[in-house]
Amino acid sequence: GQQVMQIPQYQHVQEGEDFTTYCNSSTTLSNIQWYKQRPGGHPVFLIQLVKSGEVKKQKRLTFQFGEAKKNSSLHITATQTTDVGTYFCALGFMTTDSWGKLQFGAGTQVVVTP
Amino acid sequence: DTAVSQTPKYLVTQMGNDKSIKCEQNLGHDTMYWYKQDSKKFLKIMFSYNNKELIINETVPNRFSPKSPDKAHLNLHINSLELGDSAVYFCASSQLGAGGLYFGPGTRLLVL
Numbered sequence: 001g002q003q004v005m006q007i008p009q010y011q012h013v014q015e016g017e018d019f020t021t022y023c024n025s026s027t028t029l030s031n032i033q034w035y036k037q038r039p040g041g042h043p044v045f046l047i048q049l050v051k052s053g054e055v056k057k058q059k060r061l062t063f064q065f066g067e068a069k070k071n072s073s074l075h076i077t078a079t080q081t082t083d084v085g086t087y088f089c090a091l092g093f094m095t096t097d098s099w100g101k102l103q104f105g106a107g108t109q110v111v112v113t114p
Numbered sequence: 115d116t117a118v119s120q121t122p123k124y125l126v127t128q129m130g131n132d133k134s135i136k137c138e139q140n141l142g143h144d145t146m147y148w149y150k151q152d153s154k155k156f157l158k159i160m161f162s163y164n165n166k167e168l169i170i171n172e173t174v175p176n177r178f179s180p181k182s183p184d185k186a187h188l189n190l191h192i193n194s195l196e197l198g199d200s201a202v203y204f205c206a207s208s209q210l211g212a213g214g215l216y217f218g219p220g221t222r223l224l225v226l
Contacts, residue, residue, distance in 0.1 A: 045215060090215075
């Protein structure tokens with residue numbers, strides 16, 4: 001079956017620093033989505049990547065889809081305390097039995113110290 | 115206006131009881147989902163309905179029975195609750211094949 005690995009599991013960041021979280025799949029993806037969940041909250045959709053090598057930016061967040069469509073990264077610059085939360089990647093697969101089904105990574109839990 | 119709403123927000127109950135969680139979306143989406151998030155924050159899909167038809171039915175005990183009376187509503191009934199059912203249950207909706215999931219606020223279920 002399809003496997004998804006998201007690293008790191010935890011990320012402790014000083015305010016103002018940059019960090020990156022990575023998501024890797026064992027099989028080629030049709031798309032990848034990223035979500036953010038604040039403590040005590042619900043996952044919030046951030047972005048979807050579809051094209052090989054695609055790069056999208058949202059203010060201080062940069063999302064990248066690998067050339068082989070098997071991996072993705074989320075890079076945050078100049079971290080702020082509002083960036084606290086758990087970031088999930090969610091993988092969409094190409095196989096027909098996975099149609100419509102997203103597989104979520106385990107998440108990267110981010111703690112920001114002022 | 116809440117896009118995806120769930121009730122109740124908290125549910126504390128005894129083992130062996132039966133309970134229901136309700137979900138409604140006003141986004142006009144054609145697909146709705148139930149996800150379970152365990153204590154380690156792992157999100158696992160349970161069911162999905164597209165235009166009231168069941169399209170995803172993961173390996174979930176048959177004590178869990180979803181029901182979609184129309185495409186704006188998806189309910190989850192759980193029979194004979196067990197300790198291991200304690201988790202946060204999220205409802206979500208989307209337009210299938212077009213963009214991300216919109217999650218409800220979650221129902222925090224605690225089985226004692």
